[in-house]
Amino acid sequence: MFIFMRNLFFRSMKKSIKQSQLFIIFILFPLSIIAQKQTNNWYFGKNAGITFNTNPPSALTDGQLDTWEGCASISDISGNLLFYTDGSTIYNKSHTVMPHGTGLMGDASSSQSAIIIPHPTSLNLFYVFTVPASTTEGLRYSLIDMTLDGGLGDVNPSEKNVLLNENAMEKITAIYNPDKNEYWVISPQRYSNKILVYNISNTGVNMTPVESICSTLMESFNQSVGYLKIAPNSKKVAMTLGVDGIKLFDFDRDTGVLSDEITIPNVSFFIMPYGLEFSPNSKLLYVSYWNNQGIDQFNVSLNTQEQILDSRETIAMGTTHHFACLQLGPDQKIYIASDNSEYLDVINNPNQTGINSDFQLNAINLGGKICSSGLPSFIQSYFELPMIELDNYCFEEEANFWIEYIYDTENHQWDFGDPSSPTNFSTEENPIHTFSNPGTYQVKVSFTIQGLPYTYTKDIIIYETPEITEIEDIEICVNKNEASFFYTSEIELALLNGQENITISYFDEEGNQLPSPLPNPFESETQTITAILYNNLNEKCSSETSFELISYENPSIESIPNMDLCITNNELIEFDIVDYIEPYLNSYFENPFEISYFLNPENALNNIGNISPIIHVNQEQAVYIRIENTISNCFVITSFLIKTYESPILKEDVIFEFCDDDLDGLINFELHNLNNSLLENEDISNMQITYHLTLQNAETATGNLPSNFTTTENSQMLFVRAENIENPNCFSISYFFVEANEKPILEMEDSYIICNNDTLNLEIPDVYDNYLWSTGSTENTIEITEEGTYTVSVWNDISFDEKCETTKTFEVIHSEYAKLQEIKTQDWSINKNSIEILVSGNGNYEYSIDGENFYDDNEFSDLLVDDYTIYVRDKNGCGLISDEVFLIFYPSYFTPNGDGIHDFWQIYNNKELKKCNLYIYDRFGKLIEKIYPRGKGWDGTKNGIPLPASDYWFLFEKEGKKYRGNFTLKR
Numbered sequence: 001m002f003i004f005m006r007n008l009f010f011r012s013m014k015k016s017i018k019q020s021q022l023f024i025i026f027i028l029f030p031l032s033i034i035a036q037k038q039t040n041n042w043y044f045g046k047n048a049g050i051t052f053n054t055n056p057p058s059a060l061t062d063g064q065l066d067t068w069e070g071c072a073s074i075s076d077i078s079g080n081l082l083f084y085t086d087g088s089t090i091y092n093k094s095h096t097v098m099p100h101g102t103g104l105m106g107d108a109s110s111s112q113s114a115i116i117i118p119h120p121t122s123l124n125l126f127y128v129f130t131v132p133a134s135t136t137e138g139l140r141y142s143l144i145d146m147t148l149d150g151g152l153g154d155v156n157p158s159e160k161n162v163l164l165n166e167n168a169m170e171k172i173t174a175i176y177n178p179d180k181n182e183y184w185v186i187s188p189q190r191y192s193n194k195i196l197v198y199n200i201s202n203t204g205v206n207m208t209p210v211e212s213i214c215s216t217l218m219e220s221f222n223q224s225v226g227y228l229k230i231a232p233n234s235k236k237v238a239m240t241l242g243v244d245g246i247k248l249f250d251f252d253r254d255t256g257v258l259s260d261e262i263t264i265p266n267v268s269f270f271i272m273p274y275g276l277e278f279s280p281n282s283k284l285l286y287v288s289y290w291n292n293q294g295i296d297q298f299n300v301s302l303n304t305q306e307q308i309l310d311s312r313e314t315i316a317m318g319t320t321h322h323f324a325c326l327q328l329g330p331d332q333k334i335y336i337a338s339d340n341s342e343y344l345d346v347i348n349n350p351n352q353t354g355i356n357s358d359f360q361l362n363a364i365n366l367g368g369k370i371c372s373s374g375l376p377s378f379i380q381s382y383f384e385l386p387m388i389e390l391d392n393y394c395f396e397e398e399a400n401f402w403i404e405y406i407y408d409t410e411n412h413q414w415d416f417g418d419p420s421s422p423t424n425f426s427t428e429e430n431p432i433h434t435f436s437n438p439g440t441y442q443v444k445v446s447f448t449i450q451g452l453p454y455t456y457t458k459d460i461i462i463y464e465t466p467e468i469t470e471i472e473d474i475e476i477c478v479n480k481n482e483a484s485f486f487y488t489s490e491i492e493l494a495l496l497n498g499q500e501n502i503t504i505s506y507f508d509e510e511g512n513q514l515p516s517p518l519p520n521p522f523e524s525e526t527q528t529i530t531a532i533l534y535n536n537l538n539e540k541c542s543s544e545t546s547f548e549l550i551s552y553e554n555p556s557i558e559s560i561p562n563m564d565l566c567i568t569n570n571e572l573i574e575f576d577i578v579d580y581i582e583p584y585l586n587s588y589f590e591n592p593f594e595i596s597y598f599l600n601p602e603n604a605l606n607n608i609g610n611i612s613p614i615i616h617v618n619q620e621q622a623v624y625i626r627i628e629n630t631i632s633n634c635f636v637i638t639s640f641l642i643k644t645y646e647s648p649i650l651k652e653d654v655i656f657e658f659c660d661d662d663l664d665g666l667i668n669f670e671l672h673n674l675n676n677s678l679l680e681n682e683d684i685s686n687m688q689i690t691y692h693l694t695l696q697n698a699e700t701a702t703g704n705l706p707s708n709f710t711t712t713e714n715s716q717m718l719f720v721r722a723e724n725i726e727n728p729n730c731f732s733i734s735y736f737f738v739e740a741n742e743k744p745i746l747e748m749e750d751s752y753i754i755c756n757n758d759t760l761n762l763e764i765p766d767v768y769d770n771y772l773w774s775t776g777s778t779e780n781t782i783e784i785t786e787e788g789t790y791t792v793s794v795w796n797d798i799s800f801d802e803k804c805e806t807t808k809t810f811e812v813i814h815s816e817y818a819k820l821q822e823i824k825t826q827d828w829s830i831n832k833n834s835i836e837i838l839v840s841g842n843g844n845y846e847y848s849i850d851g852e853n854f855y856d857d858n859e860f861s862d863l864l865v866d867d868y869t870i871y872v873r874d875k876n877g878c879g880l881i882s883d884e885v886f887l888i889f890y891p892s893y894f895t896p897n898g899d900g901i902h903d904f905w906q907i908y909n910n911k912e913l914k915k916c917n918l919y920i921y922d923r924f925g926k927l928i929e930k931i932y933p934r935g936k937g938w939d940g941t942k943n944g945i946p947l948p949a950s951d952y953w954f955l956f957e958k959e960g961k962k963y964r965g966n967f968t969l970k971r
Contacts, residue, residue: 037330040330043073047065052079059366071377072115083126087105088113090102098144098152105138105161106132107135109133110134111226113130115377120181124147131171138164142156167191168187170224173229173230174230175234176381186258187228191217197209197210222243230251232381233282235251243269245264272289277326280385282301283351285297288325295336297354323345324372325373339372342366342370344363344371346359385405387456388404388443393460393463395435395463395541400432409449443459465542466535466543475550477551477635478553479556484523487521491517501537504517508529527548554634560625564730565643566646566647566730568647572616595628598611599623599624600624617642623639625639647724648723649680653736655736656739658799660743674720675689691704691720692704692721695735715737717735741804755878756817764781764792770796789809790809790811791809792807793805814842815843818873833861843874844874845858851871868884886963888963907956952966953966
């Protein structure tokens with residue numbers, strides 16, 4: 001009790017207090033400060049209890065409480081029990097009910113049904129604050145006076161169950177503020193989001209609380225159940241809220257304000273926190289779960305919710321073991337209630353993290369008594385002990401030392417355990433020391449509290465501070481309205497620079513922690529990034545540096561459309577890149593921009609191999625344009641594609657001739673057959689070709705003619721349009737003519753005659769392109785000398801290597817005029833004579849003796865003796881021969897016997913004998929006599945000598961013709 005009187009005498013006591021009283025208090029006070037034995041006796045559960053007056057603590061079996069959960073107890077400075085309560089009944093140190101000690105409005109089923117607060121200015125007065133079990137009794141307090149009932153204490157009836165807040169939850173905790181000698185009692189208000197903090201000062205309980213706000217509305221039963229705890233150093237408050245997890249706040253013990261709420265959410269909807277307790281150094285928070293049979297540890301000294309959640313360590317798990325209330329003991333260990341157990345569990349080293357905290361199951365035997373879910377609630381300040389503290393554990397940096405305690409210390413003697421240092425000793429209250437090397441040092445400090453000496457030691461580990469490698473600013477360029485991504489892959493290696501056991505944290509310029517290592521790429525605006533290198537063995541040993549992420553805006557450009565070029569015959573087209581792109585990039589052709597041109601993206605990216613803006617293309621070509629801001633070196637690369645399409649090449653003024661077989665002057669043909677002849681391109685598979693009657697139709701690609709087309713005039717002009725199927729803008733238009741070519745007409749005979757040894761000359765008009773005779777001649781004329789069957793073909797060359805052709809077959813017949821072989825005459829009569837004409841020759845002859853009437857018969861009979869002209873004519877017209885025939889009457893014999901009858905042989909009926917010669921020959925051909933035709937004739941003598949009877953021949957010559965015959969001389 002006397003620990004709280006220090007402030008009474010040194011801050012508040014009036015000078016009227018007697019010196020003897022002051023002396024007595026000075027004698028007692030130091031013992032109470034260090035002992036802190038007000039928490040030595042615990043009563044809880046079903047008549048269970050333990051005392052810390054033994055080491056280790058031992059069971060108390062005289063307790064009268066039978067409480068399911070909440071309870072409170074308090075002892076004097078020597079560890080002697082004063083009283084204890086379950087929130088409904090108060091028991092004195094004799095374990096009997098204190099007068100007026102029943103009917104308090106707490107509840108044995110309230111998680112924290114009661115907490116006992118000493119009066120700041122009295123050694124004998126205590127406040128018992130109670131909270132109900134989810135009922136409407138509210139937060140109340142009752143005043144205990146320990147001077148009554150023979151020093152066993154009594155409840156002041158006039159100040160019993162004083163209502164502070166009618167809507168209380170099952171949670172309450174308290175802390176002491178030595179600077180003002182006052183207490184704070186903290187209790188959340190149900191059905192609201194308020195946390196009420198009541199001040200207990202030298203004037204008593206302030207009925208008007210300080211209100212702080214929780215982000216969660218607190219109204220349900222599961223929110224009400226569970227614990228509220230404040231850290232021994234009073235800087236943190238933790239509160240369970242059932243399904244809403246745990247709320248963690250900062251606490252200001254000068255103002256009573258809770259702030260900077262952090263939520264530790266439940267890992268599952270069905271796992272709700274119940275017990276809470278802070279470690280003695282106030283850095284770690286332990287949590288038990290009502291229905292999960294486990295205990296978790298969180299490092300609440302970390303800065304952010306994420307860090308706190310990541311620090312979670314499970315230090316105990318149970319199966320049937322039920323972990324409930326957690327309570328720090330005066331031996332700096334945390335004790336755990338396990339419902340319906342004869343033992344308490346313990347965390348032996350609660351200032352250590354993870355398994356180093358040393359959880360021990362069934363550590364304290366309760367002597368056969370039974371624990372329930374609760375353990376006594378205490379003012380958490382009772383558990384704060386003097387501690388050597390320093391602000392820096394890092395080598396080569398100054399460490400500021402002080403003693404962390406709620407009371408003032410004096411006459412300090414510091415030994416830093418660093419004999420190599422010239423400043424190893426100090427008498428200052430808050431000395432500064434720089435350790436000579438990294439390592440472990442035993443620091444010892446001796447001090448006095450109210451003249452009494454105390455000594456504390458602490459092992460201090462001095463850690464190396466990471467070395468800093470300066471990081472150059474990272475500058476990037478991004479397009480407008482696009483996110484900035486920085487490549488950070490080299491930063492981590494550069495900062496570590498081979499150092500081990502180093503953790504790096506990054507922070508933006510707003511102080512927000514960033515992932516470590518930084519994402520690569522890292523999306524960020526221009527900002528300063530702070531990098532803090534922590535020694536993994538002690539995160540406080542850190543080094544800090546910063547670097548800039550600078551994002552420059554790239555030139556913003558429109559996309560450049562692709563360019564379509566029409567080429568012919570794979571020709572190179574000169575293309576001016578500048579002329580083409582200027583409408584899209586006109587603002588970048590001036591300073592500070594520089595434009596370069598490339599044929600591949602790698603060169604554009606690396607700014608090598610740039611080309612002239614005048615290029616020659618004949619195939620598809622990508623052009624890459626680099627626009628660079630020479631001030632920031634930011635650049636953007638855009639590109640467009642020059643697509644080349646083969647343009648059709650159409651012939652002009654082409655004439656297509658077709659054979660007019662029916663001679664009507666019109667032609668029917670397939671237009672598509674003209675395609676190859678009109679296009680000069682080798683490959684026309686990607687060309688679309690249409691035909692039109694007019695130029696306008698061809699230009700507008702309308703009025704396409706059907707493929708099967710008939711001309712309307714003998715020579716007709718048509719138009720053709722050819723376009724590239726892939727790019728119809730690449731097209732050509734031309735015109736051509738379709739002409740009807742008349743089929744040749746050969747006016748020739750079916751047969752021709754060759755007369756005698758003549759030559760047949762035939763001539764065809766020289767108006768055709770080609771001539772071919774069956775003789776092989778290709779002229780339009782021919783000479784034929786032999787008979788036979790002949791053909792001649794004439795044609796004009798028309799389109800598509802075709803012919804407009806006519807062929808004539810004719811016969812050539814060889815014929816000749818007759819050759820007169822013999823003219824046989826039969827005479828001796830006047831009118832019964834005949835002429836037979838014998839001829840030879842290759843001809844078809846007909847005969848005539850008057851030159852007018854011709855007959856196929858070569859014999860003429862019943863002729864009168866006369867001069868005749870015979871005619872032999874070739875029927876084929878190959879000539880006419882004629883000859884004079886004299887039908888002479890000459891006797892076939894004569895008898896020159898002088899009787900006057902047939903005495904002379906002579907030719908008769910010859911009208912023109914005067915021009916004739918008549919010769920007589922013997923049978924041997926010897927000339928006998930030449931007779932004058934107009935004389936008497938031959939008398940059968942030669943030189944007057946009669947010749948013998950015999951056959952004789954004659955030769956009659958007339959106008960060059962000779963007639964021969966014979967006759968007989970008879971005697």
